[in-house]
Amino acid sequence: MNVSGLKGTVAQLIAHLGIKPEPAATKLAEYLLTNRLPITKETFRSALQWLKAADAAVVGLPVIKTMFIQQLPFVKGVFDALFTQSKGEPFHKLLSGFRQQLQDGGAVTGTASKLKEVLDSLHVAKQNQLQQIGLQKLVTTWLNSDSTPEMKSGAFSLLQKTGFVPKGMTESVFLESLVDGAEVRSGIPENSAIDKLHQGLQLLSEAKGGAFAHVEEIEMAINRILNSHDHEKAKLPIDIHSMQRKNISAEKLTPLAFHLLQNAFAEAIATKAVGGKIEVNDLIGYLNMDTEQVAESKGKAAELLFKLLNEPPEAQYARINEKLVLSHVLAADFQSIDFTNGPSVAHQLKEMTKVLGLQLEHALINLPGDDMADFPNDLETLKPLLLKLLNEQIPAAIKEMAEQILNRITAQQILSQENGPIQNLLLTLPLKRRPVNILAS
Numbered sequence: 001m002n003v004s005g006l007k008g009t010v011a012q013l014i015a016h017l018g019i020k021p022e023p024a025a026t027k028l029a030e031y032l033l034t035n036r037l038p039i040t041k042e043t044f045r046s047a048l049q050w051l052k053a054a055d056a057a058v059v060g061l062p063v064i065k066t067m068f069i070q071q072l073p074f075v076k077g078v079f080d081a082l083f084t085q086s087k088g089e090p091f092h093k094l095l096s097g098f099r100q101q102l103q104d105g106g107a108v109t110g111t112a113s114k115l116k117e118v119l120d121s122l123h124v125a126k127q128n129q130l131q132q133i134g135l136q137k138l139v140t141t142w143l144n145s146d147s148t149p150e151m152k153s154g155a156f157s158l159l160q161k162t163g164f165v166p167k168g169m170t171e172s173v174f175l176e177s178l179v180d181g182a183e184v185r186s187g188i189p190e191n192s193a194i195d196k197l198h199q200g201l202q203l204l205s206e207a208k209g210g211a212f213a214h215v216e217e218i219e220m221a222i223n224r225i226l227n228s229h230d231h232e233k234a235k236l237p238i239d240i241h242s243m244q245r246k247n248i249s250a251e252k253l254t255p256l257a258f259h260l261l262q263n264a265f266a267e268a269i270a271t272k273a274v275g276g277k278i279e280v281n282d283l284i285g286y287l288n289m290d291t292e293q294v295a296e297s298k299g300k301a302a303e304l305l306f307k308l309l310n311e312p313p314e315a316q317y318a319r320i321n322e323k324l325v326l327s328h329v330l331a332a333d334f335q336s337i338d339f340t341n342g343p344s345v346a347h348q349l350k351e352m353t354k355v356l357g358l359q360l361e362h363a364l365i366n367l368p369g370d371d372m373a374d375f376p377n378d379l380e381t382l383k384p385l386l387l388k389l390l391n392e393q394i395p396a397a398i399k400e401m402a403e404q405i406l407n408r409i410t411a412q413q414i415l416s417q418e419n420g421p422i423q424n425l426l427l428t429l430p431l432k433r434r435p436v437n438i439l440a441s
Contacts (some may be wrong), residue, residue, distance in 0.1 A: 017041050024052055031061045037068045050079045070415075078414060084404050085411035094408065095119055098401045105398050111389045112398075118382050122355055133162065134301035135294075136280050137329040139287070140269065143262045151328065154321030158304065161322075164288055175254040175261075178287065179204045185286070192270070193279050194286050197264035199225050204253045204260075215252050222256060226263055259288075260353060266374050282392035305330060356409055357383025383409050 010023065011027040018041070019025050028048055032039050051060045063082045072078050099119040101114050141147055142155035159165040165174055182201035188194050200222045207218050244341035288294050308326045379385075386406045390399060 006033065009423060013039070017044055019044065021150070024048060024057070027057055028064075031064075034066055039064060043074055046074065046076070047079075050076060050083075054083055056083075056087075057107070059083060062086065071352045072414060077410070081407040081410035084407035085415075091408060093123065094401070094405055098398075098405055101398050101401055105395050109389070109392050109394070111385055111392060112394070114380060115382070115385045115389060118355060119386060122352065122382075128304035132298075134305050134329070135147070135162065135298045137286065138162070138301055138325065139164075139284060140265055140280075141325050141329065143258075143265050145262055145266075150406055151325055154319070154323075154325040156321065158301070158322050158325060159297075161304065162297040162300040163293055164284075164301075171258075172251070172254045175257040178261075179208060179253060188286075191266040192282075193264040196225055196267075196280055197260050197283070197286065200260040201257060208253060215256075218253075218256060222260065226260075232357055261329045281406055326417075355381055356412075357385075357408065358413060359380035 010026055010033065013029050014021050014025050025048055045066050051057050054060045060083055063079060067078060068080060085183055099116060102116050137153050137157050142152055142159065156165065156171055160167050174368060179201050182198060182205045185198055188198050203218060203221055213219050253391055263281055265280065268283055271279060284294060305326055308330060383406065387400050389402055
């Protein structure tokens with residue numbers, strides 16, 4: 001059909017249906033005719049109303065086509081679900097934004113609290129977990145013997161940004177300050193990683209004051225502490241008084257202080273790994289005794305990591321070496337699915353479908369009789385909690401986001417259906433950096 005012929009047919013169709021000849025109606029009629037889709041007065045009026053409300057014909061028209069082709073119920077709920085899915089906003093960002101809205105937007109109902117827990121279990125917000133160990137990871141990256149010089153400098157720079165290390169204080173000055181403060185510490189558990197660190201720093205403090213004749217003697221004494229926990233025997237050579245004492249420069253002592261820190265954190269992490277006492281936070285408290293500042297630094301470390309999760313790579317809030325560290329921490333400690341392990345992926349996908357509430361209707365249909373014993377677990381998932389929240393008194397912004405997420409979940413269910421011998425499956429997962437759509441037949 002040529003253009004002029006199409007325009008004439010469109011005009012006739014609109015007149016026949018008794019529709020006002022407006023641009024939106026003309027565009028819809030052209031689309032339906034071009035794609036050879038069935039037209040009735042009821043479906044045309046409904047589609048036109050939905051498209052006007054959505055105010056996005058470019059996205060909305062293909063949704064109408066999908067509804068016809070897949071023989072879906074021609075109702076507004078289905079259109080809204082598919083339209084929200086088609087807009088293509090990353091699912092993890094939608095969920096993260098919703099989690100933040102629940103936190104800041106005044107929704108204080110019991111349902112809102114449960115929703116926050118569900119979103120956290122999906123690893124969407126992650127801020128709580130990031131705040132728990134984010135600062136630890138920055139410190140250990142700085143001290144890790146396997147870290148490249150670029151990683152070490154990036155980690156130390158981030159520690160300055162969090163306020164854990166005073167802004168402008170160099171690494172050598174920070175290490176020297178630990179040496180100078182070693183004599184004033186108390187209440188340290190005996191034979192702990194902190195105890196050995198403290199003993200070693202005390203030796204360096206004594207060396208700075210002229211208690212040793214050579215750096216090599218300090219190194220030997222430190223090694224005895226690290227290997228035998230024996231501070232008294234390691235403290236000074238027997239014939240110290242017969243030796244010529246000299247003040248050893250901080251430049252030679254700070255590498256030894258760094259070595260002590262590396263050993264202390266390595267031992268604390270190893271102790272934790274085998275179920276021992278968690279000393280990493282205690283070590284962090286040793287490096288900075290200002291508990292309020294440490295708490296603030298944990299929050300800032302979480303913000304930096306969370307920012308990297310939710311902003312594009314080109315965002316200019318950190319230097320290259322800092323981004324390298326943040327990306328390393330996220331990849332090493334906050335990746336929930338190992339995509340190199342098939343069984344692990346299968347298990348995680350199954351768990352996510354449960355948490356999203358994709359199996360709600362299936363659970364309802366297959367509920368045996370009046371047995372409701374296990375059904376409450378299905379009601380504690382994302383979809384049923386969203387449905388419940390929408391029936392409560394909540395701010396308009398939160399209601400709008402809840403409806404968008406509900407539509408996204410419903411769209412997955414609508415598009416995952418049997419089509420003859422073929423099973424179509426659409427699953428959108430809220431992963432860390434980008435959503436993953438898994439389409440299978």
